[in-house]
Every structure is written in structure tokens, then in C-alpha cells.
Amino acid sequence: MIKEANILQYLKKIKTIQIFHWLNEDELQKILLISSILHFKKGEVIISQDDIGDALYALVSGEAIISIRDLKGQNINICNIQPGESFGEAAIFMAAKRTATVTADTDTTVIQTNRKDLIYFFRNYPHAGNKLLMLMILNLINKLKHANEDLILEKQSDVDLAYVDSLIHDFITQCK
Numbered sequence: 129m130i131k132e133a134n135i136l137q138y139l140k141k142i143k144t145i146q147i148f149h150w151l152n153e154d155e156l157q158k159i160l161l162i163s164s165i166l167h168f169k170k171g172e173v174i175i176s177q178d179d180i181g182d183a184l185y186a187l188v189s190g191e192a193i194i195s196i197r198d199l200k201g202q203n204i205n206i207c208n209i210q211p212g213e214s215f216g217e218a219a220i221f222m223a224a225k226r227t228a229t230v231t232a233d234t235d236t237t238v239i240q241t242n243r244k245d246l247i248y249f250f251r252n253y254p255h256a257g258n259k260l261l262m263l264m265i266l267n268l269i270n271k272l273k274h275a276n277e278d279l280i281l282e283k284q285s286d287v288d289l290a291y292v293d294s295l296i297h298d299f300i301t302q303c304k
Contacts, residue, residue, distance in 0.1 A: 130167040135160045138188060142239055145186040147214050147263040155256035162245035168232035177229045181219030183242040184264070187211050190236030196228045208233065217264050220246055 139156055142148050148156060165188070168174055174185065177197055192209040206228060209215055215230055220243050241249075250257035 129172060131164055135163065135165045138165055138239070141188050142186070144212050145188070145214065145239070146212055147186065147217075147260060147267055150259050150263065151256055155253065155259075158249065158253060158256070159241065159260075160239075162249055163239050163241040166238050166240055168236045168238070170232055170234050170236075172232045172236075174230040174232060174236070174238060175216055175226050175228075177227065178225045180223055181216055181226045182223060182244075183216060183240050184214060184220050184246065185216045185230070185238045185240050186214040188237040188239055191233040192230050192236055192238075193233045194228045194230055203229070214264075214267060217268055219243065220264065 136157065138160060139153065142156055142160065143151075148159060151159065166174075168190075174192060175181065177195075187209050189211050191211075192215075194206045194209060194215065195203045196206060198204055209230065216226070218224065219226070223243075246260075250261065
């Protein structure tokens with residue numbers, strides 16, 4: 129990981145990040161000044177499952193993979209993160225263990241903003257802070273919605289497998 133020194137050069141790029149989209153140029157500059165721009169090589173871990181998080185991240189460029197470790201210790205890829213998407217938002221609201229690992233799938237650039245600095249931003253720039261909080265909450269709600277849809281699909285596939293099992297059982301029974 130390499131930390132970028134000249135962060136203001138990223139002003140136009142962070143405007144494309146969903147949670148920062150509605151901030152004006154002055155507000156974006158203030159976000160950049162309390163943030164870090166980090167560069168990761170392909171394969172480098174950005175955040176690790178079970179680490180205590182205290183920062184929000186957003187992908188400026190590149191791609192990343194979200195994975196979780198199952199009970200057997202195997203990594204399961206959940207989804208990809210594209211430029212403009214954020215992750216780790218829950219760490220802004222609570223100091224809890226990360227629920228997943230995020231790994232750079234290509235050379236990747238992220239903006240990292242920690243909880244303490246975001247709270248400073250919310251306190252000192254309430255109008256911009258409210259916009260940012262609303263977008264973070266909407267982003268979390270959207271992720272929850274997609275997780276629920278995935279659970280429904282998984283349950284439907286379980287039902288379908290039970291149906292297939294019963295068909296096979298009936299077929300075998302009738303062939304005897």
C-alpha cells in the first residue's frame with residue numbers, strides 16, 4: 129500500500145463516488161483534506177474480516193473483491209466492487225469487527241476516511257454532513273436490500289432442490 133501525498137488532484141474523481149456525488153466542490157475539498165488516498169497492488173488486502181474497523185472506503189479506480197471466510201476457513205467471493213462504490217460504512221457507526229475481507233483485484237486506488245475525521249466533518253459542516261450521512265444510509269439500505277434478495281434466491285433454490293429430490297425419489301420408487 130502506498131499513501132498519496134497530493135490528494136487534491138483527486139477532486140474530480142471523487143465526485144463520481146456515489147456517496148460524495150451531491151457534495152459541491154468546496155465540500156469535496158474538505159472531505160479530501162480529512163481523508164487519505166491509498167494505492168493497492170493486485171492481491172493486497174484493503175480490509176480484513178474480523179479486524180476492528182474505524183474507516184469508510186470508496187473505490188476511486190481499479191476493482192476489488194469482497195470475500196468472507198466460512199466456518200471451514202475457506203474464502204468465498206461474495207461480489208466485486210467497482211469504481212464509485214464504497215465499503216466499510218458500518219465502521220463509521222460502530223466499532224465492530226469487519227464482516228468481510230476486501231482485496232484489490234487489480235491495481236486499485238481508494239479514498240479512506242476514518243470515523244474521527246468524519247465526525248469532525250459532520251460537526252463543522254452540518255449541511256454537507258447531513259447530505260453525506262443520508263447517502264451513506266441509503267447505500268447501506270441498498271446493500272441490505274440486495275442481501276435480502278440474495279437470501280430469497282438462495283431459499284428458492286433450496287426449495288427447488290427439495291422438489292428435484294422428491295421427483296428423483298418418486299422416479300426411483302416407480303421404477304422398482
